[in-house]
Every structure is written in C-alpha cells, then in structure tokens.
Amino acid sequence: DSGVTQTPKHLITATGQRVTLRCSPRSGDLSVYWYQQSLDQGLQFLIQYYNGEERAKGNILERFSAQQFPDLHSELNLSSLELGDSALYFCASSVEPRSYNEQFFGPGTRLTVL
Amino acid sequence: GDSVTQMEGPVTLSEEAFLTINCTYTATGYPSLFWYVQYPGEGLQLLLKATKADDKGSNKGFEATYRKETTSFHLEKGSVQVSDSAVYFCALSDQTNFGNEKLTFGTGTRLTIIP
Numbered sequence: 001d002s003g004v005t006q007t008p009k010h011l012i013t014a015t016g017q018r019v020t021l022r023c024s025p026r027s028g029d030l031s032v033y034w035y036q037q038s039l040d041q042g043l044q045f046l047i048q049y050y051n052g053e054e055r056a057k058g059n060i061l062e063r064f065s066a067q068q069f070p071d072l073h074s075e076l077n078l079s080s081l082e083l084g085d086s087a088l089y090f091c092a093s094s095v096e097p098r099s100y101n102e103q104f105f106g107p108g109t110r111l112t113v114l
Numbered sequence: 115g116d117s118v119t120q121m122e123g124p125v126t127l128s129e130e131a132f133l134t135i136n137c138t139y140t141a142t143g144y145p146s147l148f149w150y151v152q153y154p155g156e157g158l159q160l161l162l163k164a165t166k167a168d169d170k171g172s173n174k175g176f177e178a179t180y181r182k183e184t185t186s187f188h189l190e191k192g193s194v195q196v197s198d199s200a201v202y203f204c205a206l207s208d209q210t211n212f213g214n215e216k217l218t219f220g221t222g223t224r225l226t227i228i229p
Binding site for chain 2: 002031033035043045048055056058090092097098099100101103104105106108
C-alpha cells in the first residue's frame with residue numbers, strides 16, 4: 001500500500017459525459033501528479049500540482065482539467081468524453097517536487113467510455 | 115525532448131534464470147533514473163533508482179547501474195522467481211528541468227517467470 005488513494009476504482013460511462021477522478025496523496029506529500037496509461041500511448045504525464053498550484057502540464061487535452069485543494073487532495077475532471085479516453089488514470093505524490101524523489105502511485109482509476 | 119527506450123517484451127524465463135531488461139535514454143539535461151514495477155491490478159511501485167552517473171540502484175535482488183557514457187540503465191537479476199512476474203518500466207526525471215519533475219516512461223516490459 002503506497003498510501004495514495006484513488007476513487008473510484010472503476011468508472012464506466014458514455015461518450016459525451018463528464019467524470020471526476022479523485023486522489024488523496026500520502027500524508028505529508030505536497031506534490032501530486034496525474035498520469036494516463038493506455039495501450040497505444042503507454043504511460044503519459046498529464047499534469048502536476050504543488051501545494052495547491054499548478055506546476056507543470058504535459059499531454060493533457062483541453063477537455064481535461066484538474067485542481068488541488070487546500071487539503072491537498074486532487075481531482076481530475078474529464079469532459080466531453082470520447083472512446084479514446086478509455087484508459088487507466090494514475091495519481092502519484094511526492095513529498096516535494098524534486099526529480100530525484102520517488103513518486104508514490106495510487107492503484108489507479110480504470111475509465112471505460114462506451 | 116526526453117525519451118526512454120526499453121527492451122520490447124514480453125519476456126518469458128524459467129525460474130532461477132538470469133534476467134536483463136535493457137533501457138536506454140535520451141535527456142537534454144541531467145536525469146535521475148528509475149525502475150518501476152507494476153503487478154497485475156496494482157499501481158506502480160518503485161523498484162530502484164539512481165541519481166548520478168555510476169550509481170548502482172539495488173532492491174530485492176535487482177540491480178541497475180547508471181551509465182552516462184552509454185546512456186543506459188539496464189535492469190538485472192541473477193535468479194528470478196515466479197513472484198517477479200510483472201510489468202517493468204524504466205523512467206527518467208530531468209534534474210535540470212526545475213518546475214516539471216514529471217516521469218518519462220518507457221513502454222514497459224512484461225516479464226513472465228515459469229516454474
């Protein structure tokens with residue numbers, strides 16, 4: 001158990017819908033990262049937050065947005081869903097944003113868009 | 115940009131065999147290097163890491179050495195067990211890229227150990 005929790009574990013929805021994925025980082029970790037794992041794209045970095053502020057963006061679509069709240073949990077919002085958004089979405093956290101620090105991964109949310 | 119090239123899988127070995135999974139990288143700065151492992155139905159776990167040239171990361175019998183001259187970070191284990199069956203990801207994070215500490219991953223190598 002990494003200490004990072006993600007809910008829900010599974011999500012099945014239809015095209016055009018909107019969903020919210022939730023992540024609680026390890027106690028004391030200030031930095032949160034979101035990654036998408038799909039068969040065709042592999043593991044891709046989406047976005048990073050540090051202490052409530054957006055720090056870096058990766059290959060995140062404009063239909064996707066995220067935020068980190070004062071209690072440090074984070075939410076990833078996916079809207080106007082398409083079939084190609086079906087993937088495993090991971091949240092990771094680290095104590096502070098340093099490249100040599102280990103990132104601790106949650107179990108992921110599996111999103112299926114029908 | 116940064117990239118990681120990883121040995122294609124799947125890899126199937128017999129128990130107690132020697133394992134090597136190749137990983138090479140391209141980085142514009144000075145990366146930290148990682149091996150993560152993903153067991154079925156679970157998230158990624160850090161297996162080992164190295165943060166500077168010639169460092170050797172090791173854990174649970176696995177080893178990898180940061181080779182700057184060959185831009186490589188190959189994963190090795192002398193005697194694999196059935197419990198090592200998983201997907202292994204090589205990854206880097208660029209230490210000079212302050213403000214974005216993302217991990218850049220390889221494609222992953224699925225390892226299956228047969229008794």
